[in-house]
Amino acid sequence: MPTSLGQKIKELRIMKGLTQSDLGSGMVTPSMISQIEADKANPSHKLLCAIAEKLETSVDYFLSDMQTKLEQTSTYKLAKAYMESVEYDKAISLLEELLDNPAPHLQLTNISFDLANCYLHVEQFERATELFEDVLDSAIRSGEHNIAVLALNKLGVIQLRKENLLLAQFHWKKAYQVLSRTEGIDVSTKAFVITNLGMVNLKLGEYNDALKYYTESYHLLQGTNYLKLIGETYNGLGHANKELKNYKKAVEHTQDAIAIFKSLNLIKASYDCKVNLAMIKGDEGRVEDALALLEECMEGFSKHGNDFDNANVNSEIARLLLKESRFKDAESHCKQALELLEPGIRETAFVFRTLAEVELGLEEFDSAIEFAEKAIELFQQFDMIGQITKTYALLGEIYKSRGDFLAATESLQKMQSIVESNLRERVLIM
Numbered sequence: 001m002p003t004s005l006g007q008k009i010k011e012l013r014i015m016k017g018l019t020q021s022d023l024g025s026g027m028v029t030p031s032m033i034s035q036i037e038a039d040k041a042n043p044s045h046k047l048l049c050a051i052a053e054k055l056e057t058s059v060d061y062f063l064s065d066m067q068t069k070l071e072q073t074s075t076y077k078l079a080k081a082y083m084e085s086v087e088y089d090k091a092i093s094l095l096e097e098l099l100d101n102p103a104p105h106l107q108l109t110n111i112s113f114d115l116a117n118c119y120l121h122v123e124q125f126e127r128a129t130e131l132f133e134d135v136l137d138s139a140i141r142s143g144e145h146n147i148a149v150l151a152l153n154k155l156g157v158i159q160l161r162k163e164n165l166l167l168a169q170f171h172w173k174k175a176y177q178v179l180s181r182t183e184g185i186d187v188s189t190k191a192f193v194i195t196n197l198g199m200v201n202l203k204l205g206e207y208n209d210a211l212k213y214y215t216e217s218y219h220l221l222q223g224t225n226y227l228k229l230i231g232e233t234y235n236g237l238g239h240a241n242k243e244l245k246n247y248k249k250a251v252e253h254t255q256d257a258i259a260i261f262k263s264l265n266l267i268k269a270s271y272d273c274k275v276n277l278a279m280i281k282g283d284e285g286r287v288e289d290a291l292a293l294l295e296e297c298m299e300g301f302s303k304h305g306n307d308f309d310n311a312n313v314n315s316e317i318a319r320l321l322l323k324e325s326r327f328k329d330a331e332s333h334c335k336q337a338l339e340l341l342e343p344g345i346r347e348t349a350f351v352f353r354t355l356a357e358v359e360l361g362l363e364e365f366d367s368a369i370e371f372a373e374k375a376i377e378l379f380q381q382f383d384m385i386g387q388i389t390k391t392y393a394l395l396g397e398i399y400k401s402r403g404d405f406l407a408a409t410e411s412l413q414k415m416q417s418i419v420e421s422n423l424r425e426r427v428l429i430m
Contacts, residue, residue: 005062006039012055013037023054079114088118109138109147116154125158132158145182146189149175153193156200163346165204166383172197191217191229198236202243203346205386211240231260235273242280250280268309271300275313282320290320308347311340315351322354327361334358349378353391356398365402372398380418389415 013023020030020037027050035041043051052059075094082091095115102108116131132151139147156171175193179185198213214236221230238254241247254277261270274297282290294317301309318333334355341348352375359368372395379387392415399408 004039006037008062009033009051009055010037012057016055018054023051027051076111083114083118086121088121091115092118092122109135109144112138113147113151120154120158120161123161125162129155129158145178146185149178149182149185149189149193152178153189153196156196160196160200163382165200169197169200169204172200187220187224188226188229191220191226191233194220195229195233195236198233198240202236202239203382203384205243205384207240207243207386210236211244214240227260227264228266231257231264231266231269231273234260235276238273238280239276242276242283245283247280247284251277254280267300268304271297271304271309274300275316279316279319282316282323287320287324291317294320307340311337311351312347314340315347315354318351318354318358322357322361325361327358331355331358331362344378346378346382346384349375349382349384349387352378353387353394356391356394360394360398360401363401365398368398369395388418392418 009023013020020033024030024033027047032041036043048062049059052062075098079091079094079098082088082094092115095111095118098111099108099115112131112135116128116135119125119128119131132154136148136151136155139145139151152171152175156168156175159165159168159171172193176197179190179193194213194217198210198217201207201210201213214233217229217233218237221233224230234253234257238250238252238257241250241253254273258270258273258277261267261273274293278290278293278297281287281293294313298310298313301313314333314337318330318337321327321330321333334351337351338348341351352371356368356371356375359365359371372391375391376388376395379391392411396408396411396415399405399411
């Protein structure tokens, strides 16, 4: 590592047999000399000339270091500016340069964290993971618990983006454990971790845990100005309560989320919540109200959403039409949803299961079995034990309806085997 300005001054002072008081005498305090030697303060040109004179050396010996320090600081500021303007490739180039040539006056942890964030944004997950793990190791060694939580949170985000829900949950639980034994961590950091835990438990079908974390986040955010996060927490509470059939609370929380997102002019987020509200109304048996609301969402997403959003609405419309035994209409909306979704993503599993139920209603048993098995395969891929169990129960029902009781029994045995295998895997991860 190159010698810094502060290190050069300190080395020369010691060689001359001077104390910090001797060097600063008549100019600055010993404390200021200490700050300069630690590269925590920059001396003025006048002071640097005086220090050089006392140390009997040319000021040019120090000026090159001052120039390098200024250049490194400017490079870091430029990298941060590129990050703010979403020019991550340009920021990566500058930050990698700073990482290769460490500057004593710049925090290496901060550079690594920013660089990891850039790689996360450009979806280079392997490099991002490597850097966040370096930050985590450094934070643990130095006792910087806040940095450790931030790194664990980002590692969870990477696994979520990779659709590895169990590992995302693992990292966020680790972050939560650090939070629970550390004082002084800011509310927003805590709330992000706890809200993420609520969200991943929702995706895994662990609704009681999801409700627990969202409730904790709700209490934590009371009296703060983190309105977007509060809106997300209300929406999560609505979703969790819906799955647990607490429909009154589900409606209240979802309506609160819609109001917050509208006040923030987050139009798409408000439509996302309206989809959830429609699902709640459908579960309550208010199918026509739910369908009308979903049609409104479809229109809204045509302006403010994307294919994924419209696929989600089509999927929910199909589910409601299925309840009304309108099988052909439900089938049509499922097919529209599949056309809009990328193959193999988590959401297609739910569409396949709805199609299995539709085909069962039409007594097309072979097609029903095929779609149920496709749904099971995807639910297994994303570790969604609750959904696997539910879909195997459906598969058993299809076999029974076809009169194949042996296959129905085998289906239940496979379900039990997969659940046990997944539980063993969780024990290994945890």
